[in-house]
Amino acid sequence: MSILKSLCIRREAWTAMLRHCIEQKPQEACGFLFGSNEREMDYFVPVANVHNEPERHFLMDPEEMIRALFAGRHGNQKPAGIVHSHPRTPPVPSAEDIRSSWRGAAWHWIVSLEDPQIPLVKAYQYVQQGDGTWHYTSYPFEILESDCK
Ligand SMILES: [Zn+2]
Numbered sequence: 001m002s003i004l005k006s007l008c009i010r011r012e013a014w015t016a017m018l019r020h021c022i023e024q025k026p027q028e029a030c031g032f033l034f035g036s037n038e039r040e041m042d043y044f045v046p047v048a049n050v051h052n053e054p055e056r057h058f059l060m061d062p063e064e065m066i067r068a069l070f071a072g073r074h075g076n077q078k079p080a081g082i083v084h085s086h087p088r089t090p091p092v093p094s095a096e097d098i099r100s101s102w103r104g105a106a107w108h109w110i111v112s113l114e115d116p117q118i119p120l121v122k123a124y125q126y127v128q129q130g131d132g133t134w135h136y137t138s139y140p141f142e143i144l145e146s147d148c149k
Contacts (some may be wrong), residue, residue, distance in 0.1 A: 007107070007141040009033065009041035014143050016044040018119050019113040029111070032068055032137075033081035038106040041081055047099035051145040057096065058084045077146040079087055081107035081123070090114055098126050098134045108136075 009017075010147055013068040021029040030049050033041035045068040051059035069079055082105045084097075091112035102108070103126045124136045 007039050007041075007139050008144050009141055009145055010043070011145050013041050013044045016046075017083055017109070018111060018121075020046040020050040020071060021083075021087075021113060021119070022116075023050070024085065025087045025113050025116070028056070028058040028085050028087060030058040030060055030082070030084040030129065031109070032079045033083060033109060034077040035080035036077055038078075038080045041107075041109075042077060044083065055087065077081050079105075081105070083109040083111065085113060087113050091120045093124055093126070093136045103134055109141075 017031070017033070020031060028049055028051070031044055031046040033044055035038050035042045035051075045062045047068055048061040049058045050061045051057040052074065071115050082102045086092075089112065091110040093108065093110065097103075097108070097110075106125070108124040108126060110122050110124065112122075114120070122138045123141050126134050126136050
């Protein structure tokens with residue numbers, strides 16, 4: 001019997017992702033989650049946000065982004081998720097998020113710091129419908145202490 005693996009994130013990646021988003025507040029933070037496959041988020045790599053309105057948008061620094069994507073790989077790991085934060089709003093994709101050229105990425109993680117005491121994190125897929133419009137669906141995930149299995 002085959003069991004569909006659920007989405008998971010290692011505790012170390014989770015902690016690094018939240019720490020980076022909290023440190024960048026009030027600006028939006030961004031980065032990548034890498035994994036050995038698309039359902040396993042094993043580590044987080046931050047990328048500087050160089051948007052000229054960084055409190056409301058993010059734009060990854062191109063050099064850092066390329067370094068993260070090509071030089072920052074550990075072993076055969078691949079970028080599995082795009083991360084950005086919403087410093088003041090809930091973890092819900094904005095119209096801009098869904099329009100962005102990242103929309104085809106496997107997973108979109110949004111870290112909301114609307115309540116600074118309790119970060120809320122959601123993982124989404126953006127899916128193009130038959131009529132060409134894009135919609136999002138959130139997926140549950142597990143935080144694991146060791147490698148995702
Ligand atoms: Zn957003």
